[in-house]
Amino acid sequence: MSGTASPAxxxxxxxxxxxxxxxxxxxxxxxxxxxxxxxxxxxxSQADAPLPFEPVAFRPLEESLLTAKFEFLxxxxxxxxxxxxxxLSPREANLLLFGxxxxxxxxxxxxxxxxxxxxxxxxxxxxxxxxxxxxTLRPTLTPTxxxxxxxxxxxxxxxADPLTxxxxxxxxxxxxxxxxxxxxxxxxxxxxxVEKGAVRLIYDPPPGP
Numbered sequence: 159m160s161g162t163a164s165p166a167x168x169x170x171x172x173x174x175x176x177x178x179x180x181x182x183x184x185x186x187x188x189x190x191x192x193x194x195x196x197x198x199x200x201x202x203s204q205a206d207a208p209l210p211f212e213p214v215a216f217r218p219l220e221e222s223l224l225t226a227k228f229e230f231l232x233x234x235x236x237x238x239x240x241x242x243x244x245x246l247s248p249r250e251a252n253l254l255l256f257g258x259x260x261x262x263x264x265x266x267x268x269x270x271x272x273x274x275x276x277x278x279x280x281x282x283x284x285x286x287x288x289x290x291x292x293x294t295l296r297p298t299l300t301p302t303x304x305x306x307x308x309x310x311x312x313x314x315x316x317x318a319d320p321l322t323x324x325x326x327x328x329x330x331x332x333x334x335x336x337x338x339x340x341x342x343x344x345x346x347x348x349x350x351x352v353e354k355g356a357v358r359l360i361y362d363p364p365p366g367p
Contacts, residue, residue: 205314208281208288213261214252214268224253228343232363241348246357254344255337264288271355275309278330290314293326297334299350304338306330 228244235242246254248271256267267280272294280291293311297304308327311318318326338344346361 204284205281205288205290208264208266208283209279209290209292211266211268211279213263213266214256214259215261216253216257220253221257224250224257235363241360242363244359244361246359248355251357254341271352271357273355274352276352291326293318293330295330297350297352299334299338299344299347301348304331304334306334 227250228242231244232242234240248269251271252268255269259267261267265282267278270277270279274296276295276297278291278293278295281288283289291311291313294309296307296309298306306327308318308323308330311323311326313322338347342364343359343361344350346364347359348362349358349360351358
């Protein structure tokens with residue numbers, strides 16, 4: 159077989175090289191654009207200080223009162239073998255999620271309940287400043303699933319785009335699953351949703367003594 163290219167092959171070679179060059183150039187431009195976007199997003203997300211709210215922590219007697227509320231409402235379920243239906247105020251929801259998290263002034267989180275939505279505010283140290291997240295969510299918990307719809311979100315001054323919201327959704331769902339693993343009540347949840355500025359929680363009570 160001859161090693162000499164045919165005229166047609168010789169003519170096609172520059173076109174292939176041109177296509178390869180354009181592909182490489184396009185990839186470089188995309189990479190440069192992604193790097194620029196990431197750099198801009200990191201710069202936009204940097205804040206001088208954390209969000210201005212107090213870390214969630216139990217006040218005197220609050221943990222005992224919250225535990226007593228659950229135990230009282232669980233009595234009917236234990237006696238009759240039915241699920242427990244609990245309504246939590248915004249304060250009670252925050253204590254259930256973050257009361258034992260050991261938050262500080264610089265690393266903290268809280269939830270605000272608005273209609274059927276949850277607004278999450280969180281801060282954590284980043285360099286000499288703070289990384290601040292504000293996200294509006296619609297969470298749903300069932301016996302086998304933990305899902306979060308991210309309605310909108312901001313990291314610092316950066317408004318999250320669809321890709322960032324998708325990544326944030328995965329991160330938030332993982333954090334909720336961790337909370338379910340820590341708290342036996344959340345682990346037994348049959349349904350959880352937000353309604354009229356309160357959390358509705360239906361779960362199976364623990365077995366009686």
